[in-house]
Amino acid sequence: MNAPLDLAALMAEMGRKARAAASVLAQASAEDKQKAIHAAADALDAARAKVLAANSEDMAAGAERGMSTAFLDRLKLDDKRIDGIVSALRVVADLPDPVGTTIADWSRPNGLRISRVRTPLGVIGVIFESRPNVTADAGALCLKSGNAVILRGGSDSVRSSGAIHDALVAGLVAAGLPDDAIQLVPTTDRAAVGEMLKGLNGSIDVIVPRGGKTLVARVQEEARVPVFAHLEGLCHTYVDASADLAMAVSVVVNAKMRRTGICGATETLLIHRDILDTHLLPILTALREKGCEVRGDAEVLARLPDAVPATETDWRTEYEDAIISVKVVADVGEAIAHIEHYSSHHTEAVIAEDPAVVERFFAGIDSAILMHNASTQFADGGEFGFGGEIGIATGKMHARGPVGVEQLTSFKYLVRGTGQTRP
Amino acid sequence: MNAPLDLAALMAEMGRKARAAASVLAQASAEDKQKAIHAAADALDAARAKVLAANSEDMAAGAERGMSTAFLDRLKLDDKRIDGIVSALRVVADLPDPVGTTIADWSRPNGLRISRVRTPLGVIGVIFESRPNVTADAGALCLKSGNAVILRGGSDSVRSSGAIHDALVAGLVAAGLPDDAIQLVPTTDRAAVGEMLKGLNGSIDVIVPRGGKTLVARVQEEARVPVFAHLEGLCHTYVDASADLAMAVSVVVNAKMRRTGICGATETLLIHRDILDTHLLPILTALREKGCEVRGDAEVLARLPDAVPATETDWRTEYEDAIISVKVVADVGEAIAHIEHYSSHHTEAVIAEDPAVVERFFAGIDSAILMHNASTQFADGGEFGFGGEIGIATGKMHARGPVGVEQLTSFKYLVRGTGQTRP
Structure with a gap:
């Protein structure tokens, strides 16, 4: 399935912006990332009325389309749920920053000192369904781990997710971080998911699907980039x-x-x-x-x-x-x-x-x-003490089990010498 | 491109055998794996004449096809190179066993004790070109890390690789491990590579290409399973x-x-x-x-x-x-x-x-x-002190940099409780 030219162009542009933001984020200080997430929590707390109004519109549209009670319950926000989202943001904000931490270090007989340090993965694509809180959880976890993220929520929660996303962007701006670091796909066109699964010309490093079996199965079938997913929990x-x-x-x-x-x-x-x-x-x-x-x-x-x-x-x-x-x-x-x-x-x-x-x-x-x-x-x-998770992976490559901020990182080797040459 | 039915069936059967062997290997003792690799080194040392004769045939066929001097040099085995392969096997045999080692452990306020321990990845597909020593290196690294491996060497080195593979199988048998743990694709049909890249019905967990840009690019383009690869080293x-x-x-x-x-x-x-x-x-x-x-x-x-x-x-x-x-x-x-x-x-x-x-x-x-x-x-x-590598990965998922035995593992979480229930 090929997307219409304008959608493909829109998504490609989002990919380019995300990649550029990821370069900045990879070197952002722990303090700035922490500040951005707290500022997002503040902004969400202050924008309660707006978020609840947006959610009411989503709920009304959902009821009109005859969605089930269980579905509407997942979609629904109220003051208590917003409290929960705000406090979850603060928990992620105050987690230890994983980027730059040393995973292992050792010396070689020739005097080379080698260390393996955490780096961000780059750009993460998160595809989710009706729960609007995923916008905040996924956005904060990706930011904390130094990654840019492209979020694509369900069409039924588009107004709620948009209002929450506004708060996340306000947090980024308050901390002087690029506002493209957390982008929300602004269209409900399902072809946008297909574009993300193709990787946006190499701009997406990994896809995280959060939702039911149909979504996860589609993602695992179509994705041309790595996926952290589980099909089910039997x-x-x-x-x-x-x-x-x-x-x-x-x-x-x-x-x-x-x-x-x-x-x-x-x-x-x-x-x-x-x-x-x-x-x-x-x-x-x-x-x-x-x-x-x-x-x-x-x-x-x-x-x-x-x-x-x-x-x-x-x-x-x-x-x-x-x-x-x-x-x-x-x-x-x-x-x-x-x-x-x-x-x-x-x-x-x-x-x-x-x-x-x-x-x-x-x-x-x-x-x-x-x-x-x-x-x-x-x-x-x-x-598990990870301070939150973006999902639980049942695959064996890279991440397995709960995917928290550490699992959203890669690593690189730093080798310190004194002029060594290889014999 | 679809392979002929008999090739597809042959490859699928290799996949099934590898998966069965992987289950046994995952629980094999460190001692048995070490013993198998030393026994393979002994067998290779003893089969020198046979290996050199097989290599002479490959060299003669290569010269007849007008292969370049550089190519023939990569293909060539002599006593010194066999010494090198034998001693590389012994180095891998004596590495610390990665499987079952604890990567991290911690306790939770509710008393749950959580540890993260290394496990094998499962089945690894290695696709390589003319260097016959890769048969031994890759076979030993995969075995040491508890993985079954399906090796597919270049058609030009098929006799040399086959002779080395015989020694690896002798080592497995001597240690009482399944002889399907290290399989060599017995056909030079290029469609076999295509079958491996499709994953043999879920039987291959990761593909490692070792060779030139054309091979690696084909693998990254066609593979439907994860790949540890680098396109080039610029x-x-x-x-x-x-x-x-x-x-x-x-x-x-x-x-x-x-x-x-x-x-x-x-x-x-x-x-x-x-x-x-x-x-x-x-x-x-x-x-x-x-x-x-x-x-x-x-x-x-x-x-x-x-x-x-x-x-x-x-x-x-x-x-x-x-x-x-x-x-x-x-x-x-x-x-x-x-x-x-x-x-x-x-x-x-x-x-x-x-x-x-x-x-x-x-x-x-x-x-x-x-x-x-x-x-x-x-x-x-x-x-780096990894005791060998199966390649160098430039991707950021799972493995990055030199891929040694630790990078050929995954992990699982073990949670020890005393009757805890979740509130």
């Missing part, structure tokens, strides 16, 4: 024979039911055959009390006859809903084999007291995050 | 007004003339206007004494009238030959601007005694490697 919790019962109940209930719509929610419970008589029903009963539907294999149905029979499809489904699939396994080896076969390699947890089981689980599964005796819902940049 | 050395004269002469001569065909060779010399009377002619005279052709701008020609006038093309050319382009600049700022405009972002050096100049040079240039008072020819994994 997460597992395995309860071993050595698990503490009370802990297993509370952790599994939290992993499934705290919030069912996030990518770190557990979708499948695997349980050791030896503890069916002691652990299975307490866990499933607690889940049901929270409103969770249970779909089980034959051994589960034998103990919980009114459960729904699980089919092959269930092991492959990220419900994002109050439903759990439950399978009985012979041991941690069978649990590992099931997970390696069905998982999206996002996050998996083992509940066990036996350290040998834990180490086997940690070594045998190649997922971004492995947890022991903890809820899979901790799979989150904020919970 | 490296610069800047001699500042504060440079020590004797050091400037010896470092520039080494940077240009030690070996002119490697990617870390300096192609353009930038020199500060204030030292034209003292530094320019000693440097250029020393270069000429080593047989280097000088191409200069107007100010250089004013002092060295028989130099060749440099054109715009010269600033854009990686000569890979005994030619240097020389430009006079007003200060480090103009040097940085020239480098940022023309460089391939591989390696640049500054010769200076003024620390402020060095820091400006280091901060202002976004190349993989920046050197101070040292020859650009140190841009090499071995010289």
